[in-house]
Amino acid sequence: MIEVKNLTKRYGANTALNKVSFTVEEGTIVGFLGPNGAGKSTTMNIITGYLSATSGSVTVQGKSTLENPNEVKKLIGYLPEMPPLYLDMTVKEYLNFMYELKGVKLDRKQHIGEICRLTKIDNVYNRLVGNLSKGYKQRVGIAQALLGNPPVLILDEPTVGLDPKQIIEIRNLIKSLGKNHTIILSSHILPEVQAVCERVIVINNGRLVADGATDSLAHDLSAEHRLIARIEGPENDIVQAIRGLEHIEEVYSLGEKEKGVYEISIEGKAGYDLRRNLFALLTRKGWPMLALKNTDLTLEEVFLQLTSSDASHIQQEDAGDDAVVTEADMEFEQTEAENKEDSEK
Numbered sequence: 001m002i003e004v005k006n007l008t009k010r011y012g013a014n015t016a017l018n019k020v021s022f023t024v025e026e027g028t029i030v031g032f033l034g035p036n037g038a039g040k041s042t043t044m045n046i047i048t049g050y051l052s053a054t055s056g057s058v059t060v061q062g063k064s065t066l067e068n069p070n071e072v073k074k075l076i077g078y079l080p081e082m083p084p085l086y087l088d089m090t091v092k093e094y095l096n097f098m099y100e101l102k103g104v105k106l107d108r109k110q111h112i113g114e115i116c117r118l119t120k121i122d123n124v125y126n127r128l129v130g131n132l133s134k135g136y137k138q139r140v141g142i143a144q145a146l147l148g149n150p151p152v153l154i155l156d157e158p159t160v161g162l163d164p165k166q167i168i169e170i171r172n173l174i175k176s177l178g179k180n181h182t183i184i185l186s187s188h189i190l191p192e193v194q195a196v197c198e199r200v201i202v203i204n205n206g207r208l209v210a211d212g213a214t215d216s217l218a219h220d221l222s223a224e225h226r227l228i229a230r231i232e233g234p235e236n237d238i239v240q241a242i243r244g245l246e247h248i249e250e251v252y253s254l255g256e257k258e259k260g261v262y263e264i265s266i267e268g269k270a271g272y273d274l275r276r277n278l279f280a281l282l283t284r285k286g287w288p289m290l291a292l293k294n295t296d297l298t299l300e301e302v303f304l305q306l307t308s309s310d311a312s313h314i315q316q317e318d319a320g321d322d323a324v325v326t327e328a329d330m331e332f333e334q335t336e337a338e339n340k341e342d343s344e345k
């Protein structure tokens, strides 16, 4: 488990991090997002013990990074944005060199062999690192991060500059590593974070501005929650029938979109998921539903909203904590909705 508490870092008059706090539970993959200059690298460099903090604390599996940086370094495999590769070494020489540099105690041949299989670099084992493609170089970077079997991996922009096939391969590798590692993944590619991470932390101007489950973050930050359904059947009857469902707030037609097919906007009461009842109703009536989407923001829209200059202005004026949407807030809202639902049963 990684615990970051009230982390502050000042470079002279510039505050790069301002009382940032979050925890990362064991075995989760967390996406770390923020615009350029937000403080991502600073946070990662402090967690990995390569940079000191002005104040605050970081513990990795109960060990303090600030007091025992060398012990913590052994718990973390770090892939910086520019992996420290030696281009004139072969992959074999490089991994053996890093094995020694890190003082790994595991059986050398077996351990390096396992890592090469996992990262699929056995076929380039005897080639010069400098002659490898960008994708293979990135795999070698991940392989060096895995030396010593650290429980925590910190990956900075791991797929930057790769082609689509390599991106999918590296993402799958990260997902499979997530089964038995705690991973912090810094990325500018929001669909990547959505595809790989269970949780997202967003920082802006050195402050934490959001922390929550990847799927529910967008839902919870969306101002409105409507379903837009494309349904084939008689327009007015469809609208009337849906209005008759439980927990409905507002239903109206957005007009005919294909011949005999209408787009219907459906808003439910807060906290209610109408999809199942809607599906059952339309099946009973024999009106096929040809498409269903919701009006939740995408992760990209959420990110832009949280990190726009207006948003950062609000966060600066705010004491900080209230501007943060945390998992705890979301659980509270969810519980509220569940309680309401139970009391109405």
Ligand SMILES: Nc1ncnc2c1ncn2[C@@H]1O[C@H](COP(=O)(O)OP(=O)(O)OP(=O)(O)O)[C@@H](O)[C@H]1O
Binding pocket: 011, 014, 015, 016, 034, 035, 036, 037, 038, 039, 040, 041, 042, 043
């Ligand atoms: N050594 C340094 N001396 C002075 N200021 C620094 C130093 N390193 C970083 N900063 C400042 O601290 C702030 C946070 O920088 P940091 O590199 O952590 O951001 P980042 O989120 O990683 O950005 P990017 O996505 O561009 O890598 C920035 O304002 C940056 O200019």
